[in-house]
Amino acid sequence: MLASIPNAPSSKRPEGMGYANVRTESTFEQIPVIDFANASSTDPVLRRKLADEIRDASINVGFFYIKNHGISADVIFDALDAGKKFFALPEESKKHIDIHKSSAFKGYTALLGENTNSENEGDLHEGFDIGWEPEPESSSALVERNDGAMAGENVWPEGIPGFKSDVLTYYHAVVRLGQQLFPLFALALDLPENFFDDKTTKPAAIMRLLHYPPQPTRPAEKVIGIGAHTDYECFTILWQDGVGALQVMNTDGKWVDAVPIEGTFVLNLGDQFARWTNDIFKSTMHRAINKSGRERYSIPLFFGTDYDVKLEPLPGCVTVERPARYEVVTAGEYVKSRLEATYAHSKA
Numbered sequence: 512m513l514a515s516i517p518n519a520p521s522s523k524r525p526e527g528m529g530y531a532n533v534r535t536e537s538t539f540e541q542i543p544v545i546d547f548a549n550a551s552s553t554d555p556v557l558r559r560k561l562a563d564e565i566r567d568a569s570i571n572v573g574f575f576y577i578k579n580h581g582i583s584a585d586v587i588f589d590a591l592d593a594g595k596k597f598f599a600l601p602e603e604s605k606k607h608i609d610i611h612k613s614s615a616f617k618g619y620t621a622l623l624g625e626n627t628n629s630e631n632e633g634d635l636h637e638g639f640d641i642g643w644e645p646e647p648e649s650s651s652a653l654v655e656r657n658d659g660a661m662a663g664e665n666v667w668p669e670g671i672p673g674f675k676s677d678v679l680t681y682y683h684a685v686v687r688l689g690q691q692l693f694p695l696f697a698l699a700l701d702l703p704e705n706f707f708d709d710k711t712t713k714p715a716a717i718m719r720l721l722h723y724p725p726q727p728t729r730p731a732e733k734v735i736g737i738g739a740h741t742d743y744e745c746f747t748i749l750w751q752d753g754v755g756a757l758q759v760m761n762t763d764g765k766w767v768d769a770v771p772i773e774g775t776f777v778l779n780l781g782d783q784f785a786r787w788t789n790d791i792f793k794s795t796m797h798r799a800i801n802k803s804g805r806e807r808y809s810i811p812l813f814f815g816t817d818y819d820v821k822l823e824p825l826p827g828c829v830t831v832e833r834p835a836r837y838e839v840v841t842a843g844e845y846v847k848s849r850l851e852a853t854y855a856h857s858k859a
C-alpha cells in the first residue's frame with residue numbers, strides 16, 4: 512500500500528529509484544513526449560522507467576504526448592473519415608440521434624449544444640458520443656457489462672457504410688491502450704500494478720468524435736471551440752488532426768499550445784485522478800480555439816473507474832499540511848453531475 516507519495520510537498524522520495532531529476536511542482540512551457548514502445552514489456556526496469564516519466568508529467572503538467580502507441584494510422588484514418596462523413600450529413604439527419612433524446616448522453620451534439628465553461632455561451636464544436644459496446648466479432652470477457660450511472664445503448668447514424676465498424680475498431684484499439692495505462696499509473700503512484708484492477712472491471716470509456724468549424728475572425732469571446740475545463744474521468748486519450756487548437760493552462764495561468772505531433776496521442780489526466788491523489792496528480796485546465804480557418808477534427812476517449820467506486824484520496828496523499836481537498840463521491844455521481852451541467856443550457 513502507498514506509504515507516502517514522493518514529491519508531495521511533505522514527503523521524501525525513496526532513495527535509489529532514479530527520482531533525483533524529477534521536477535517538483537513547477538510551471539511548464541512544454542508538454543512532454545513519452546515513448547510507449549515498452550508499455551507492454553514485463554521488464555520491471557523498463558516499466559519503472561516509463562512509470563517515472565508518467566509520474567513526472569502527471570505531477571508537473573497533467574498532460575503528455577504518447578508516441579509509439581502501436582495503433583495503426585489506418586485505424587485512425589478510418590475513424591476520422593467516418594466522423595467527417597457523419598458531420599457532413601444534413602442537420603436534420605444528425606438531429607435524429609440528438610444527445611438530448613438519450614438518457615445516457617449518447618448521440619449527436621449540435622454546434623453550441625454543449626457549454627463546457629459555464630461562463631461561456633456554448634461551444635463551437637459538434638460531437639458524436641458513444642459508450643461501451645462490444646466489438647462486433649468479439650469473444651472477450653468484457654462483452655457484457657453495465658456502465659452503471661451512464662448505462663444506455665449507443666445510437667448509430669444511418670446511411671454511412673462502415674461507420675459503426677470503423678468507429679468501434681478505433682474505440683477498441685484505444686480502450687486496449689487505456690487498459691495498459693491503469694497499471695502504469697498505479698506504478699507511477701508507487702502502488703501495486705494491480706491497484707486499479709478491481710476498480711476498473713467495467714470502466715467507463717466514453718468516446719467522442721468532434722468537429723470544430725473555424726472560429727470566426729472576430730471571435731465572440733464567449734463562444735470558442737471548447738471552453739476552458741478539466742476532464743471528468745481518470746485520464747483522456749485524444750487524437751487530434753494537424754490543424755491545432757488545443758491549449759493547456761500552465762501553473763502561471765499561461766496558455767501553452769498542445770501543438771499537433773504526427774503519430775502521437777495527447778494524454779491528459781482528469782478530475783478522478785486529481786481526487787484520488789488530492790491534487791498531487793494534476794487535472795489541468797484546457798480549451799480549444801480553432802483559429803486556423805480550416806475544419807478541425809479530434810477524437811477524445813475518456814477513461815474512468817467503475818461508476819460505483821468511491822473517489823477517496825489515497826492514504827499518502829492526505830497529510831496535516833495537505834488536508835483532503837474534496838468530499839468523497841462515487842465516480843458515477845461525479846461524472847453524471849458534470850455532464851448534466853455541460854448540457855443543461857441546451858436542454859429543450
Ligand SMILES: O=C(O)CCC(=O)C(=O)O
Pocket residue numbers: 719721737742749751756757797798799809810811
Ligand atoms: O478537441 C480537443 O483538442 C480537446 C477536446 C476536449 O478537451 C474534451 O473533449 O474534453
Ligand SMILES: [Fe+2]
Pocket residue numbers: 740741742797
Ligand atoms: Fe477536455
